[in-house]
Amino acid sequence: MLDRSNTLLLSGTSHTRLHSCLYLFCSGSVFLFFSFLKTKGDDEIWLIEFYAPWCPVCEQLDPVWHQIGSELRSLGSPVHVGKSDATASKDLSKEFKILSFPAIVMLKKDMKYIYSGPKTKDEIMEFANRVSGPLVRHLSSVQLFQHVRTRHDVMIVYVGATSPLKGNFTSVAETLIVHTFFFSAPRDVLPKEVSLPSLPAVVIFKDGTYFTFNEEHDGDLQSWINRERFPNYNQIDGYTLYAMGESGKLVVLVVAEEKSLSQESLRYKSLVEKVSADYREIYSRNFYFGFMKGSEYIDGLVMGELSVPSFIVVNLSNDGFFMPLGAVQTERHLLDFLNGVLDGSIQGQGGNSIDLRAQRLLYNIKATVKPVFVRAPLYACFLLSLPLLVMVVLFRLCRKKLPPSADADGDGALLDPSLRRRRKPMDKKSD
Ligand SMILES: *[C@@H]1O[C@H](CO)[C@@H](O)[C@H](O)[C@H]1NC(C)=O
Ligand SMILES: *[C@@H]1O[C@H](CO)[C@@H](O)[C@H](O)[C@H]1NC(C)=O
Numbered sequence: 001m002l003d004r005s006n007t008l009l010l011s012g013t014s015h016t017r018l019h020s021c022l023y024l025f026c027s028g029s030v031f032l033f034f035s036f037l038k039t040k041g042d043d044e045i046w047l048i049e050f051y052a053p054w055c056p057v058c059e060q061l062d063p064v065w066h067q068i069g070s071e072l073r074s075l076g077s078p079v080h081v082g083k084s085d086a087t088a089s090k091d092l093s094k095e096f097k098i099l100s101f102p103a104i105v106m107l108k109k110d111m112k113y114i115y116s117g118p119k120t121k122d123e124i125m126e127f128a129n130r131v132s133g134p135l136v137r138h139l140s141s142v143q144l145f146q147h148v149r150t151r152h153d154v155m156i157v158y159v160g161a162t163s164p165l166k167g168n169f170t171s172v173a174e175t176l177i178v179h180t181f182f183f184s185a186p187r188d189v190l191p192k193e194v195s196l197p198s199l200p201a202v203v204i205f206k207d208g209t210y211f212t213f214n215e216e217h218d219g220d221l222q223s224w225i226n227r228e229r230f231p232n233y234n235q236i237d238g239y240t241l242y243a244m245g246e247s248g249k250l251v252v253l254v255v256a257e258e259k260s261l262s263q264e265s266l267r268y269k270s271l272v273e274k275v276s277a278d279y280r281e282i283y284s285r286n287f288y289f290g291f292m293k294g295s296e297y298i299d300g301l302v303m304g305e306l307s308v309p310s311f312i313v314v315n316l317s318n319d320g321f322f323m324p325l326g327a328v329q330t331e332r333h334l335l336d337f338l339n340g341v342l343d344g345s346i347q348g349q350g351g352n353s354i355d356l357r358a359q360r361l362l363y364n365i366k367a368t369v370k371p372v373f374v375r376a377p378l379y380a381c382f383l384l385s386l387p388l389l390v391m392v393v394l395f396r397l398c399r400k401k402l403p404p405s406a407d408a409d410g411d412g413a414l415l416d417p418s419l420r421r422r423r424k425p426m427d428k429k430s431d
Pocket of ligand 1: 168215219220221222
């Protein structure tokens with residue numbers, strides 16, 4: 001009943017669908033979408049963008065999305081590309097757990113993979129190729145192994161014949177292929193110096209060395225891979241940092257200038273890199289190390305302007321962070337800082353209480369709007385009215401005591417204020 005006069009622009013034969021599938025769900029009706037899900041072939045793989053008509057980033061993505069569609073087609077990829085207006089239905093957003101727009105989802109078999117990287121053509125294509133391909137890629141020769149080794153900072157490999165562990169490995173790959181590749185190889189394809197206590201084995205090659213999974217020590221295979229799938233030291237951007245939250249480790253960061261690095265930044269960078277390598281045995285259980293250009297992301301987390309360069313330790317599981325008590329100039333200072341975080345003598349700050357999350361949202365809205373105001377005041381007023389609407393809706397939700405199941409409606413309101421406004425009268429009716 002929510003469906004207005006939605007039209008399916010192109011559904012026709014599979015030929016037209018392939019040819020111009022970009023517009024398949026253009027006017028996005030839930031009803032049509034779900035019936036599409038039922039009728040799509042079991043082996044069809046779909047890459048779908050959920051967009052909102054009011055979202056400028058979606059508009060920017062549009063030409064990229066077209067390119068992705070035509071390039072995948074010309075490469076003979078099995079991936080069909082489509083897009084859908086998610087605001088036409090909150091059920092749809094709920095079904096796909098969509099939290100922001102544009103959302104990119106790959107449907108393969110009965111799995112849904114949500115893309116969370118940068119919205120660039122190359123990254124999205126890489127994602128599409130990785131996820132649409134085999135879960136575990138077999139490396140049958142030394143050359144192939146070496147080739148892949150040079151192209152991946154972190155390489156996760158199952159070594160040995162088929163076994164129950166291989167089954168576990170494959171089912172881990174089924175979930176985590178969204179983030180990384182999974183490989184398998186016979187023992188004699190690995191370099192001679194790799195010593196494995198027994199076969200089969202799961203090995204992660206990274207940081208110029210390798211780590212072997214040990215069930216007794218490392219527990220569950222999936223958690224271990226999730227924890228260890230990043231390089232010990234890395235240049236980190238906002239997307240990577242966010243993804244690293246799943247590892248459960250804290251991240252020790254040097255936050256530096258966005259562009260030309262000062263002498264001091266370079267010094268901080270080599271300090272963190274050295275400590276990460278020299279003390280890996282001691283700290284790699286608890287910490288990842290990284291270097292980040294530009295402080296925007298961290299400013300949003302700490303809700304303030306960090307002076308650059310700075311050291312900070314972030315806990316992405318709870319949006320917490322730790323700042324050193326004094327200047328960090330030497331290795332000793334940095335070690336004291338890390339030890340202070342681990343033994344609790346340095347107080348954690350931030351967190352993800354509802355209060356702090358709301359403050360952070362406001363901070364980020366302010367930070368986004370401020371520069372726009374300076375350049376284009378009228379446009380900024382328009383932008384400002386969006387969060388205001390959100391607040392109005394939230395206020396309304398708070399006053400009206402809602403059953404717990406209405407939570408998702410709250411999310412919907414955050415996502416699409418205009419939709420909520422439109423729906424108001426309907427809510428009344430259903431009360
Ligand atoms: C492999 O899977 C089985 C069954 O799900 C589970 O009991 C076992 O603990 C898993 N092994 C590892 C190493 O994760
Ligand atoms: C990081 O956050 C998690 C989740 O809240 C928490 O369990 C853990 O103790 C935190 N780590 C530190 C060092 O505060």
